[in-house]
Amino acid sequence: MGNHWKELLPIDHYQVRSNGLMHDFYRKTLTSLYQPLIGAVAYSLYMTLWSQLENEQDWSERATHRSLMNITQLDLKEILLARKKLEGIGLLTTYVKEENGERSYLYQLEVPMSPDNFFNDGALNVYLYNRLGNHQFQQLKRKFTTTTHVEGFTLITAAFNEVYDSLHPSEMRTTESSEISQAMELEEGSAYLKEKTGSSISIAEDFDMEWLEQSLSDLIVPKDALNAEMKDTIKKLVYIYNIEPLQMKQLIESTYVKYDELSAEALRKSTHEWYAVQHQNKLPHLSLRIQPPMYKQQKKKQAETEEEKAMELFESISPYEQLEKMAGGAKPAASDIKIIEGIMFEQNLNPGVVNVLIDYVMRTNDMKMVKAYIEKIAAHWARKNIKTVSEAMALAKSEHRKYQEWSKPATARKKAYSAKNERKDKLPKWMTENKQEPVQDLSDFEQQKRQLEARLKKYSD
CATH class of the missing domain: 1.10.10 (Arc Repressor Mutant, subunit A)
Structure with a gap:
């Protein structure tokens, strides 16, 4: 656990x-x-x-x-x-x-966040669009919008000074200024209740902002353009779109040249356009990148066996990287990515557990990602409340025979046990590893043999 x-x-x-x-x-x-x-x-x-x-x-x-x-x-x-x-x-x-x-x-x-801030966030709205799809996203937008047109009406609202008079000090009751000041003060550790606007996601400090500031050309982008709001926007965009520092530098400079300013909205727009060109108009997905720290088990222990090495790998990479690894470094198929993302969010499986699932299913099914089959196993693991990599590996081992039956068509299942030359599945190394028994020294064996013979001779005499 x-x-x-x-x-x-x-x-x-x-x-x-x-x-x-x-x-x-x-x-x-x-x-x-x-x-x-x-x-x-x-x-x-x-x-x-x-x-x-x-x-x-x-x-x-x-x-x-x-x-x-x-x-x-x-x-x-x-x-x-x-x-x-x-x-x-x-x-x-x-x-x-x-x-x-x-x-x-x-x-x-x-x-x-308010609907206005949410739909203009540049991060959460992108993730929501990808999760819901265009049709449902547009429906949701309409639910949170209102008309601003007031055609046919004339503004007649009264101004403050048209309704209220401002009294001069001579017309007011005399009050000590110290009494007023004291009345206005708050007790230490207290604050007035106020309306909060809600905040967007915050990104941990893992981007070299100092390098970015030094590398930007003064002739293109003025130094004071990177204020606190812009730095926060840059960190978000770098994380969401997985942008290298050099590429972000180029995006900032091109944005300033295009719009003659560097605003959060302009940079978000430029980044989105660049990403759309690079990824065939697809948007980044929201997912837990790797196994959450609370469910990791190979933190300090040195991996020695094949099983421990596999566990260490499954806990340290994302499901996307696992698919990439299974494809020999090639870009995973979009259909495979869609299946995996569906499993992660519909069945709420941790990334490390999904990595085990990918490895098991593809190695036992001729490197194929069969949607119905993998979803069935994923649902079984979700019902079993599998959270850690070791739990997933243990269950894959214990239920292997059952899972192989699930992978066969109904007609093939009936003949499974009668077939003489049934194919043997190529299992992952972590499933086939056997702990070797220590080899007994031959001299020890001969010595034990002589002792046993002497004992038998003693009893026979």
């Missing part, structure tokens, strides 16, 4: 608070815009935490994660993974405190 227990235990306490006002309208945006990206489990966890808030001013009552497990009917690993999905997409901020050997968490609910 994974090491999720190092991060979270059933006895750990938690409390919930909101970072701003929580409107009922947010339920609609969460359901329609966020749920397709984070899945039903993470969506359910957010709603459950929200339901535990009495109001925006107070924190929820203190409770244990065991009670949260009982409410959601999820195990601790599922709760932790759902929590991280919410954190990654900007819907949850998590704090932890350890005191007297007791660990407590504070879950701060972040408000979702």
Whole structure:
């Protein structure tokens, strides 16, 4: 099993608070815009935490994660993974405190982005489009838009100064200025409730921004063009579209030349156009790139056997790279990618588990990716709640005979056991590896033989 227990235990306490006002309208945006990206489990966890808030001013009552497990009917690993999905997409901020050997968490609910910000985000809207397809995406857009036309009407709204008078100090009751100042002050550690706009995804610092700033030509892009907003946009675009630093430099320079400015919207547009040309008008997909750290098992142990080496590989690469590896480095077929992405999100299988599935199915089926067959095994693994690579490998071994029956047509199944020259499947090395028995030294064997003969002779005498 994974090491999720190092991060979270059933006895750990938690409390919930909101970072701003929580409107009922947010339920609609969460359901329609966020749920397709984070899945039903993470969506359910957010709603459950929200339901535990009495109001925006107070924190929820203190409770244990065991009670949260009982409410959601999820195990601790599922709760932790759902929590991280919410954190990654900007819907949850998590704090932890350890005191007297007791660990407590504070879950701060972040408000979702407004429809206007979401559909102009440049990241989440791209992922949503790819998940839903053009037709459903357009339907959703219409649900969150309103008409701005007021044809036939004349503006007659009164101005402030047309309705209200401004009183002079001589007309007002005298009040000490210190009393006014004191009334305006807030207690330390408190803040007024305010409307939050919601934030987009944040990207961890793994891009060499310093190199990019130094490499940009001053003659094309002024240094002050890379403000904080632009840097954040660049990091997002680099991650989403998997752009090399040199290519991003070229995109920034070409964008400035084309639009005579460097804005987030202009750079997003240029990047999208470049990516569309490079990838035949396809958009990047949202997926967990590699096995989540909480489900990794080959972290510190040195891989020695074929099984351990395979486990290490499955945990360190993405399903796309696994398909690429199986194809000898060639670009995977679009149909194969579509099958795998469907499995990851419909069956909610971890990337490392999907890697095992790809390796097993293709090696035992003449390197073919049979959609119905792989989906059937994936559904079986999902029902078994397979989360780690080792669990997937063990199940593939124990159920191999059954899976091979599934791969045969109905007519072939009836003749399977009567066929004399049945093909033997080429199995992955990690399934066929046998632990060799230590070879016994010949001199030890002869010595034991002489001892046994002497003992028998003694008893016969």
